[in-house]
Amino acid sequence: MKHAGGYIADSRIRAIEWLPWAFALLCYYAAPSYLSLGSYILTMILFALSLDLILGYGGIITLGHSAYFGTGAYVAGIVAVRLTGEPLVGLLAGALAAGVLGLVTGMIILRTRGLALLMLTLAITSVCFEVANKATSLTGGADGLGGFSLLPILGLFRFDMFGKTAYLYCLAILFASWWLVRKLVYSPFGASLTGVRENNLRMHAVGAPVYQRLVASYTISATLAGLAGALLTQTTQFVGLNALGFQLSGELIVMLVLGGVGRIYGAFVGPLVYLVLQDYLAKRFPEYWYFGIGAMLVLVVLFARGGILGIIDAGILRLRRKS
Amino acid sequence: MHAALETRGLCKNFGALTVAEQIDFRLEAGARHALIGPNGAGKTTFINMLSGRFAPSSGQILLAGEDVTALGQVARVKRGLARTFQISMLFKNATVVDNVAFAVAERAGVAWRMLRPARAYREVVDESMALLETLGLTQDARLRVAELSYGKQRLVEIAIALGLRPRVLLLDEPAAGVPTSESQRILEVLDALPEEIAILIIEHDMDLVFRFATRITVLAQGKVLIAGTPAEIAADKEVHEIYLGERHA
Ligand SMILES: Nc1ncnc2c1ncn2[C@@H]1O[C@H](COP(=O)(O)OP(=O)(O)OP(=O)(O)O)[C@@H](O)[C@H]1O
Ligand SMILES: [Mg+2]
Numbered sequence: 001m002k003h004a005g006g007y008i009a010d011s012r013i014r015a016i017e018w019l020p021w022a023f024a025l026l027c028y029y030a031a032p033s034y035l036s037l038g039s040y041i042l043t044m045i046l047f048a049l050s051l052d053l054i055l056g057y058g059g060i061i062t063l064g065h066s067a068y069f070g071t072g073a074y075v076a077g078i079v080a081v082r083l084t085g086e087p088l089v090g091l092l093a094g095a096l097a098a099g100v101l102g103l104v105t106g107m108i109i110l111r112t113r114g115l116a117l118l119m120l121t122l123a124i125t126s127v128c129f130e131v132a133n134k135a136t137s138l139t140g141g142a143d144g145l146g147g148f149s150l151l152p153i154l155g156l157f158r159f160d161m162f163g164k165t166a167y168l169y170c171l172a173i174l175f176a177s178w179w180l181v182r183k184l185v186y187s188p189f190g191a192s193l194t195g196v197r198e199n200n201l202r203m204h205a206v207g208a209p210v211y212q213r214l215v216a217s218y219t220i221s222a223t224l225a226g227l228a229g230a231l232l233t234q235t236t237q238f239v240g241l242n243a244l245g246f247q248l249s250g251e252l253i254v255m256l257v258l259g260g261v262g263r264i265y266g267a268f269v270g271p272l273v274y275l276v277l278q279d280y281l282a283k284r285f286p287e288y289w290y291f292g293i294g295a296m297l298v299l300v301v302l303f304a305r306g307g308i309l310g311i312i313d314a315g316i317l318r319l320r321r322k323s
Numbered sequence: 324m325h326a327a328l329e330t331r332g333l334c335k336n337f338g339a340l341t342v343a344e345q346i347d348f349r350l351e352a353g354a355r356h357a358l359i360g361p362n363g364a365g366k367t368t369f370i371n372m373l374s375g376r377f378a379p380s381s382g383q384i385l386l387a388g389e390d391v392t393a394l395g396q397v398a399r400v401k402r403g404l405a406r407t408f409q410i411s412m413l414f415k416n417a418t419v420v421d422n423v424a425f426a427v428a429e430r431a432g433v434a435w436r437m438l439r440p441a442r443a444y445r446e447v448v449d450e451s452m453a454l455l456e457t458l459g460l461t462q463d464a465r466l467r468v469a470e471l472s473y474g475k476q477r478l479v480e481i482a483i484a485l486g487l488r489p490r491v492l493l494l495d496e497p498a499a500g501v502p503t504s505e506s507q508r509i510l511e512v513l514d515a516l517p518e519e520i521a522i523l524i525i526e527h528d529m530d531l532v533f534r535f536a537t538r539i540t541v542l543a544q545g546k547v548l549i550a551g552t553p554a555e556i557a558a559d560k561e562v563h564e565i566y567l568g569e570r571h572a
Contacts, residue, residue, distance in 0.1 A: 003416070005441065006417065006418060006421045006424075006441060007420060007421050007424040007428075007441045007442060007444070007447060007448050007451065008418060008420055008421070008442060008448065008464075008465065009440075009441070009442060010442065011440035011441075011442060183437065183438055183440075184437055186440040186441060186442075187436055187437045187438060187439065187440060187441055188428050188433050188434050188435070188436045188437075188441045188444060188447070189434065189435055189436060189437045190437075190441070191421065191424070191425065191428065191434075191441045192425060192428065192429070192434045192435075194414070194417060194421075195414055195417070195421075195425040198414035198415060198416055198417055199412055199413065199414050199415070201412060202408075202412040202413065202414065202483070203425070204376075204396050204397070205374065205376070205396060205400070205405075205406060205408075205412070206400065206405075206425060206426040206429050206430075206483060206486070206487060207396070207397045207400030207401060207426075207429045207430065207487065208397070208425075208429050208434060209397055213434075213435075
């Protein structure tokens with residue numbers, strides 16, 4: 001597996017790393033009728049990126065990441081309903097709330113490992129789900145929270161009915177987050193997370209405060225997940241209980257595994273392929289589309305543990321060997 | 324003068340099994356000390372207690388005179404205690420230089436840094452590379468550890484511990500499982516370790532033990548059987564019976 005980062009890795013941005021951004025901008029001009037799907041994909045890429053930080057680097061397996069996504073989503077919605085329609089305030093509030101929740105829950109669950117940890121992540125999501133379900137006055141319960149309107153971003157950019165502003169807004173937030181995650185991954189901190197994933201016991205033996213490292217990465221990851229959740233609320237002007245469900249956590253893992261875990265760009269490729277395919281299959285074969293997704297995942301897990309990017313890596317390697 | 328490392332009445336039970344019984348032990352500053360004993364004698368368990376991986380059932384551990392019994396691994400590493408593992412404990416999918424750099428970065432206190440790239444910490448990279456050079460691993464620095472021969476992996480095992488700049492180094496069978504063609508290199512490395520480091524080595528190879536150590540402690544069934552100079556140990560009848568005899572028979 002090819003993980004980015006470490007003490008001899010060149011951290012400068014390579015030309016090919018601009019490709020996703022060029023592609024995203026191209027889509028903006030070339031496919032104006034798909035911008036809302038595009039915004040959703042960008043949001044899920046951000047969510048997958050947050051998971052990659054703890055799963056791909058820290059080696060923490062979680063089925064509860066939607067707890068932080070949902071928290072960000074609900075807080076952004078509540079801020080819009082009760083406080084202010086300024087998007088950046090809602091965004092920051094959502095990210096902050098998710099980060100605090102990540103810190104508190106991380107301190108509890110990261111004392112455990114393996115199956116116990118997995119169960120605890122599920123438990124946290126269930127609790128969050130129930131809270132959102134019961135606190136109807138705040139969250140709208142099963143009906144969800146909608147009917148709020150947002151002010152122009154920074155008073156300048158108004159959300160339009162074609163989703164143009166929303167798309168560029170998502171793109172800008174994703175870009176900033178990518179830049180941050182990339183910095184982290186290439187930093188000594190990121191390298192130490194790789195050490196924890198590769199050999200937790202040895203990391204202790206070289207004097208690394210493993211638990212604190214994991215809590216820190218978990219908090220950062222939760223913050224980014226909250227950011228993604230807040231984006232979803234703001235771009236769809238609605239938030240419902242599914243933002244907190246297990247299904248979303250599961251789908252997220254599927255997307256990341258599909259793209260490739262622990263390599264930053266797997267989080268880009270996975271959601272893109274998964275959601276575009278889902279959109280296509282759902283239109284063509286409304287009854288069977290899940291079958292197609294499932295088959296694809298089985299193939300990836302059986303034959304390409306590195307995901308789509310792993311397949312591409314192997315292909316390039318083979319071509320080089322031949323020439 | 325305090326011993327570099329000392330235990331007083333150290334005991335360890337795993338349930339009904341007693342693996343360490345009233346171990347009084349001194350590792351002097353700058354010592355070359357070997358811990359020998361038959362399989363299952365409790366040697367690795369002893370090191371696990373010294374390094375803080377296991378808490379003893381009772382007794383005390385003193386590092387340079389300070390009672391560290393209640394301290395965890397991280398705190399002991401900070402105080403200059405490092406160890407290697409009998410069964411390699413490496414970062415298999417990381418590069419060789421990263422394996423060492425992870426340790427160097429922790430010791431240098433830069434492992435929390437988040438904003439500058441790891442590569443920009445020249446002092447960490449240079450120190451790791453210098454260590455690899457003294458172990459003859461310069462050529463392998465960029466390979467993944469999993470790609471190295473087992474003998475070289477054992478050298479990386481030592482390099483990681485040296486990256487912590489220890490004052491006390493605990494080596495658990497550094498040459499175990501290495502073919503003789505490669506174990507020579509490990510011997511050279513051990514001989515070249517800085518004198519001021521106090522070294523405790525667990526080893527089954529008696530040639531290596533008698534060449535390297537100036538003091539030997541024999542452990543059997545969790546108890547210190549005898550401690551003394553190599554000459555004293557070689558002359559001891561009981562040692563021959565329960566350990567040397569059995570091995571050389
Ligand atoms: N975590 C543990 N739980 C229970 N029993 C253990 C544990 N670790 C070691 N033991 C037992 O303690 C005894 C001593 O084991 P230890 O590994 O310390 O021996 P050793 O002297 O290092 O042997 P070797 O020369 O084979 O490495 C053995 O009987 C072993 O089975
Ligand atoms: Mg042992």
